[in-house]
Every structure is written in structure tokens, then in C-alpha cells.
Amino acid sequence: MTTQDVVEESAADTQMGHSIVVRTFDFDFPDTLDPVWVPDNPYRSHFFNGVSLTMPYLEPYLVSTMREAMVQVDDPALLADMKAFNGQEAQHYQCHRRLNAVLTNSGLPGFAKVEARIKRSYERLRTRSLRRRMAYSAGFETMTNGFTNWMIGKRCSLFPNADRHITTFWLTHMVEEVEHKTVAFDAYQACFGEYWPRAFGVLHGSFGVLGLGLVGMFSALKQQNKLFSLGAALGIVRELSIMLYEVGPFLLRALRPSYDPRQENEPQWVDEWIAGHAHADPARPLPLVDTSQATMNVPFQAQTPRV
Ligand SMILES: [Fe+2]
Numbered sequence: 001m002t003t004q005d006v007v008e009e010s011a012a013d014t015q016m017g018h019s020i021v022v023r024t025f026d027f028d029f030p031d032t033l034d035p036v037w038v039p040d041n042p043y044r045s046h047f048f049n050g051v052s053l054t055m056p057y058l059e060p061y062l063v064s065t066m067r068e069a070m071v072q073v074d075d076p077a078l079l080a081d082m083k084a085f086n087g088q089e090a091q092h093y094q095c096h097r098r099l100n101a102v103l104t105n106s107g108l109p110g111f112a113k114v115e116a117r118i119k120r121s122y123e124r125l126r127t128r129s130l131r132r133r134m135a136y137s138a139g140f141e142t143m144t145n146g147f148t149n150w151m152i153g154k155r156c157s158l159f160p161n162a163d164r165h166i167t168t169f170w171l172t173h174m175v176e177e178v179e180h181k182t183v184a185f186d187a188y189q190a191c192f193g194e195y196w197p198r199a200f201g202v203l204h205g206s207f208g209v210l211g212l213g214l215v216g217m218f219s220a221l222k223q224q225n226k227l228f229s230l231g232a233a234l235g236i237v238r239e240l241s242i243m244l245y246e247v248g249p250f251l252l253r254a255l256r257p258s259y260d261p262r263q264e265n266e267p268q269w270v271d272e273w274i275a276g277h278a279h280a281d282p283a284r285p286l287p288l289v290d291t292s293q294a295t296m297n298v299p300f301q302a303q304t305p306r307v
């Protein structure tokens, strides 16, 4: 089944009134963009660039693992959720692939080597048992919950005056992560349900992706001769400390045996974005978030044109 088949199948379920919306998710990026897209902050920029490098390998892995698990699931509502999960994820990674290509061509040719390493890592992971792979998926999606709350909730301090294309892309990706936040967990619970493999998956999925993302971050800093200095060390420690402070509590809560992602709340911005998108003209390209605005509102009222 091709990516297009996955998207069309899940979009059909959406039209039948399912709650996870599989919308057209398509972003283009200018051919030339500054890889340091958060002004004066190469550490934050390259941290997210490094995480982006993992997505064209991680998200297809999530999709294929979910498809494999479907044969073990009887609940029609959960099956519809799993299809919608795949419909969203299958579009995300194609945009990340485009972004990563632009980044690579914008002075970071060493990313090709990093991507080869990430590819090998997911090829190895695909040989593991379905239980372990699903626990990894559910664990990674737990960390994504934390990233969503951090990136959207703190968008004004994280991305002031940052590149609008990349900021809008990341924030929109995070909105859809909220919509399908329960699916990988529910699928794991339906197929296996054991606590300890799930708990291991929280650590494996989260730190596995973070570790690969950091390889990309360090590679970019090295390629730009920004890695070896006291300022770089302080900048890296600061960014990673902020991330762990914001995201760590989500992982700790996910390690509880009673964890359920439904217990997690999201920033109001997510609801505003979903409502705004539902009433937006589908013929128009998605407007960009205005990163020069102090509150960085959802973009639909202003209809900031794409450039
Ligand atoms: Fe995604």
C-alpha cells in the first residue's frame, strides 16, 4: 500500500465523521533558508533540525507498525483511529523530508551521513518483536505529548521572529500529534497491555529518537564550526535543560502503571487552530504563523499570506 493509499483510506473515514481529521498536510519550504532559523540561536535551531532528520525514518516505521497491529484489533473505533493515525503520520514525514533536503542543501551536506545512520537504526528496530515495536511507538508518542505542550505552549519564547515556514510547519505538526495522542497507546493496550514492556518503550522510544536527533544537532554545529567553544557548551546545556524540564514530567507520568494519555491537557491554541482550520478556505494555502507578533496567534484570522 502506497502513502497515497494510506492517506485516501483514512481520509474516507474522516468524511464518515470520525474524530481524527486527516486533512491535507502539505508544506513547501523556500529553496534557500537559513538553517539557523531561530535568530541567534544555533543550538535550538539545530536541535529541532536534528529531530526533523529522524522523521522520514521514524514516521514510516510508526505507520508500518500500526498497519501490522491492525490485524490483531477488532474494535472498529480503534481501527478507524489507527487508520487516521497513519493518514496523518504518512503526510508529516514527507514534509520533513522536503525540509531536510533544503537544510542539507543550505550548507549542511553532512546531514546525508547522519540520515544514513538513522536509516540503519530503524532498519534494525524493524527486526524486533511487534510488542517491542508498538511499545516504542507508544513511548515515542508520549514524548510527543510533552513536545506539543512545550512547543505550542511556549511558542512565544521559543520562536520569536523565527522563520515562519519552519515554525508554522512544526506547530501544525504538533497540532495533529494532539489529535492522535491516544492511538499508539490504545493500540498497544489492545494488542498486549503489559506494563513493563510499555514502560521500557517510554524510555526506548523517547531517548532513542532524542539520541538520534542529537547526532544531527552536533553534526550541524560541527559543520558550521559552532561546536567547540565555552559558549557552545553553555548554549547546548541550556537548550537541552529547557527541553528536559518541559518534557521530562510527561515521561515520568507515562511511567506510572495507571497512565492514560487522555489525562494530559493541551494548550488552548490547539483547539483554536483546529477550529480555525475547519472554517478556512480549503482552496487557499495554509497561512503562516506571524512569529513577529508577541502572542503568535493561530494564523487563520490574519490570513498571513504564504511567501
Ligand atoms: Fe507526526
Ligand SMILES: [Fe+2]
Binding pocket: 089, 141, 144, 177, 180
Ligand atoms: Fe504522532
